[in-house]
Amino acid sequence: MLYKKKWPLLIFLLPGFLMMLIFLYLPFIDNIRNSLYDMTSIVKMPGQEFKYIGLDNYKYLFEDPKIRISIINSLKMMGLTIVFQIGIALILAIMVDSVKHGQQFFRIVYFFPIVISATAIGLVFQLFYNYKGGMLNQVMAFLGKEPINWLAPSMAFIMISIPILWSYVGFYFVILLTGINGISHEVYEAASIDGCSRFKQIFYITLPLLRGVICTCVTLGVTGALKVFDIPWAIVPKGAPQGLTHFLGTYMYEQTFTIGNFDYGSTIALLMVVFGIVVSWLVNKIIKPDDNL
Amino acid sequence: MIYDNIDYIIVMYEAVICCIDKENSKGGFVMSKMRKILAMLLALMMVFTLFAACDKKNDENPNVPAGTNGDSKDKDKQNTNDKDEKPNDVTLVTVSMYGGTDPNAENYQNFNAEFMAEHSYITIEDDSQSADQDWKTKIAADFAVGNEPDVIQYFTDANASDVLAADKFVSIDEIRAEYPDYAKDILDSALKAAANPDGVQRAVPTTGYWEGLFCNKDLFDQYNLELPTDWDKMLTAIETFKENGIIPIAVSLNNVPHYWVEFLMLSAAGPDEFAVVPEEAPESWAKGLDMFKTLRDLGAFPVDTDTIDNDLAGELFKNKEAAMQLDGSWYLGGIPDQDNTVLVSFPVIPGGKAQPGAMVGGISSGFYITKKAWNDPDKRDAAVKFVMAHTSKDAITTYWGGNGQAAAAVDPLDTMTPLGVSGLEYSSAASSISSPTDSRISQEAYNTLIAGIVDVSTGAKSSTDLLNEVLAINAK
Numbered sequence: 001m002l003y004k005k006k007w008p009l010l011i012f013l014l015p016g017f018l019m020m021l022i023f024l025y026l027p028f029i030d031n032i033r034n035s036l037y038d039m040t041s042i043v044k045m046p047g048q049e050f051k052y053i054g055l056d057n058y059k060y061l062f063e064d065p066k067i068r069i070s071i072i073n074s075l076k077m078m079g080l081t082i083v084f085q086i087g088i089a090l091i092l093a094i095m096v097d098s099v100k101h102g103q104q105f106f107r108i109v110y111f112f113p114i115v116i117s118a119t120a121i122g123l124v125f126q127l128f129y130n131y132k133g134g135m136l137n138q139v140m141a142f143l144g145k146e147p148i149n150w151l152a153p154s155m156a157f158i159m160i161s162i163p164i165l166w167s168y169v170g171f172y173f174v175i176l177l178t179g180i181n182g183i184s185h186e187v188y189e190a191a192s193i194d195g196c197s198r199f200k201q202i203f204y205i206t207l208p209l210l211r212g213v214i215c216t217c218v219t220l221g222v223t224g225a226l227k228v229f230d231i232p233w234a235i236v237p238k239g240a241p242q243g244l245t246h247f248l249g250t251y252m253y254e255q256t257f258t259i260g261n262f263d264y265g266s267t268i269a270l271l272m273v274v275f276g277i278v279v280s281w282l283v284n285k286i287i288k289p290d291d292n293l
Numbered sequence: 294m295i296y297d298n299i300d301y302i303i304v305m306y307e308a309v310i311c312c313i314d315k316e317n318s319k320g321g322f323v324m325s326k327m328r329k330i331l332a333m334l335l336a337l338m339m340v341f342t343l344f345a346a347c348d349k350k351n352d353e354n355p356n357v358p359a360g361t362n363g364d365s366k367d368k369d370k371q372n373t374n375d376k377d378e379k380p381n382d383v384t385l386v387t388v389s390m391y392g393g394t395d396p397n398a399e400n401y402q403n404f405n406a407e408f409m410a411e412h413s414y415i416t417i418e419d420d421s422q423s424a425d426q427d428w429k430t431k432i433a434a435d436f437a438v439g440n441e442p443d444v445i446q447y448f449t450d451a452n453a454s455d456v457l458a459a460d461k462f463v464s465i466d467e468i469r470a471e472y473p474d475y476a477k478d479i480l481d482s483a484l485k486a487a488a489n490p491d492g493v494q495r496a497v498p499t500t501g502y503w504e505g506l507f508c509n510k511d512l513f514d515q516y517n518l519e520l521p522t523d524w525d526k527m528l529t530a531i532e533t534f535k536e537n538g539i540i541p542i543a544v545s546l547n548n549v550p551h552y553w554v555e556f557l558m559l560s561a562a563g564p565d566e567f568a569v570v571p572e573e574a575p576e577s578w579a580k581g582l583d584m585f586k587t588l589r590d591l592g593a594f595p596v597d598t599d600t601i602d603n604d605l606a607g608e609l610f611k612n613k614e615a616a617m618q619l620d621g622s623w624y625l626g627g628i629p630d631q632d633n634t635v636l637v638s639f640p641v642i643p644g645g646k647a648q649p650g651a652m653v654g655g656i657s658s659g660f661y662i663t664k665k666a667w668n669d670p671d672k673r674d675a676a677v678k679f680v681m682a683h684t685s686k687d688a689i690t691t692y693w694g695g696n697g698q699a700a701a702a703v704d705p706l707d708t709m710t711p712l713g714v715s716g717l718e719y720s721s722a723a724s725s726i727s728s729p730t731d732s733r734i735s736q737e738a739y740n741t742l743i744a745g746i747v748d749v750s751t752g753a754k755s756s757t758d759l760l761n762e763v764l765a766i767n768a769k
Binding site for chain 1: 329433458460547548599601602736747748
């Protein structure tokens with residue numbers, strides 16, 4: 001009982017709560033309501049009424065081939081995030097932790113992509129991939145090879161995944177490196193005295209003691225994968241080519257702001273929230289941090 | 294404003310806490326309690342400041358009828374009308390489609406600069422952008438929440454339906470009752486063409502437009518090809534260019550296939566059938582759209598037509614890497630090679646009902662004055678002057694520049710380039726002029742049509758299914 005009276009605390013919490021209520025919870029409830037109406041414009045003009053369509057949008061979710069592609073791509077991105085973003089970040093963090101000098105330098109180098117705007121990264125990669133005059137095709141021309149359509153349907157998803165995965169490695173790298181730094185050196189010293197090699201120390205000390213941090217990274221990664229939007233939209237908008245690179249975020253944006261199907265866009269937004277809750281719950285169930293650690 | 298208030302509160306808080314800290318050394322329970330009370334009061338003030346800041350705009354909102362906004366505004370109006378006294382400073386918020394890469398963007402900004410120099414008491418805050426779907430959505434949202442500009446150059450057809458529903462524009466008749474010279478240079482036919490779907494004239498147009506097939510004539514000459522005046526010549530050109538590593542048609546199917554949608558459907562259906570919005574997919578419309586797959590299979594489009602944007606497609610044409618491009622009259626001024634580029638009537642597709650020379654075009658935009666500006670005594674006069682400055686004969690001549698149609702009786706230009714002359718000849722020789730589909734169907738329906746073109750071109754979706762989906766959305 002740090003404070004005898006709790007009500008003063010409520011007053012201090014009020015501004016934050018109001019902000020959350022006005023800018024998050026009320027729009028979320030409004031979003032659910034919007035998904036039940038046929039919205040002919042993004043906002044209701046004075047005197048305008050929207051027709052109630054019930055669950056029509058939710059039924060259409062099961063028939064829409066593009067939403068299927070979006071869900072599959074988002075699931076693929078979750079897997080790729082765990083394997084490549086967190087996996088590479090973990091390897092880099094362990095390696096940088098082993099470096100005695102210049103740790104700060106590597107921290108900056110690997111974290112740097114995080115501070116670059118995602119749109120800028122998207123535009124840079126768009127310039128790499130351009131069929132006419134793109135950097136990769138200039139390299140191909142230099143090597144005497146035919147130009148390649150890097151964003152052809154067969155390779156577009158991979159090419160778009162590369163900058164998404166690359167740009168966030170640094171984020172998890174910093175989290176994991178901070179976690180590794182938090183492990184007591186005495187544990188490593190004791191292991192060394194007992195004859196445990198540096199390689200074995202990673203598997204028997206570092207990784208088990210990092211389990212909680214890794215769990216957090218995985219949760220952040222898979223929920224973040226659901227929100228992927230800016231980089232793919234900057235490289236090729238509207239899920240191009242042929243809607244094959246749509247993620248839930250890009251498809252929701254296209255339906256809402258490009259096509260103007262605001263009610264269906266609201267339905268996809270709700271699906272993303274439900275999907276996020278279910279996925280993060282599942283991840284926590286599967287890789288629950290060990291209570292003993 | 295909100296930040297000023299919060300800064301003030303923080304400074305006050307620090308000052309009070311500092312005093313209390315000094316007193317606290319003398320100390321006691323009373324000071325501690327006082328500190329808590331003050332902290333709570335300041336927290337409450339912050340909450341109220343938040344609301345006050347949000348609400349403040351209402352106090353300043355001029356969107357109230359003249360005469361109901363207090364005596365001072367009435368006095369201001371009298372002052373404005375009094376020629377002996379200097380008018381009050383006015384900030385006019387304007388929006389136009391002459392922004393971004395629009396060839397008239399510079400002309401528009403020049404007129405704004407001249408206007409402000411001429412009327413020193415008027416400041417223009419302009420937010421012009423190229424008109425795309427995102428921009429239209431933003432404009433609709435602004436109108437819905439009362440954040441509309443004072444003057445806007447916007448669409449006049451079904452594209453404006455969202456904004457027109459808000460009923461925030463003043464009609465030309467109402468303006469002319471007070472300013473008889475308003476839109477005096479505009480042709481009656483142009484004003485009628487720019488009337489809104491409900492028949493009311495609210496917008497003052499500057500220019501109309503046409504859409505046509507731009508051809509790099511030098512490339513056709515280089516490969517001994519005839520210009521594509523009929524479909525057989527078009528197919529021959531596509532095959533020859535393809536064999537020689539030239540992209541036959543520059544188009545981004547993922548971004549702007551609009552012109553092809555219009556011309557293929559017009560060509561297949563003819564102007565009469567094209568202009569009627571049916572309930573079910575007409576065979577002719579579907580036949581027109583099926584041509585996307587035929588052309589794609591022939592290799593007429595760029596390899597990366599599914600991923601490039603319209604600007605890049607335009608660059609392919611301008612750099613002579615592509616031979617043909619369908620675009621609008623606004624595109625003409627931006628083509629660097631004005632000597633070797635020509636306009637050709639879109640060839641009628643096999644079995645098409647259109648006559649040769651059938652053209653897509655019309656007048657679809659104009660300057661509106663919003664009620665927000667009209668009901669503000671200071672802004673009313675400034676807004677009217679602003680629109681008159683942009684729709685005078687001289688301004689329209691500049692905007693027209695030989696491209697498209699002029700809304701005023703302009704004099705022919707001596708400086709017209711060969712491409713400009715070609716455009717004038719093309720539009721003058723049109724056998725029919727049809728307005729595009731998006732002027733007749735809802736935005737959501739039209740955008741669904743555009744979004745489905747890539748699938749039609751690959752065969753992933755039939756044109757009939759797409760059109761039925763579009764017409765069902767339109768019928769909602």
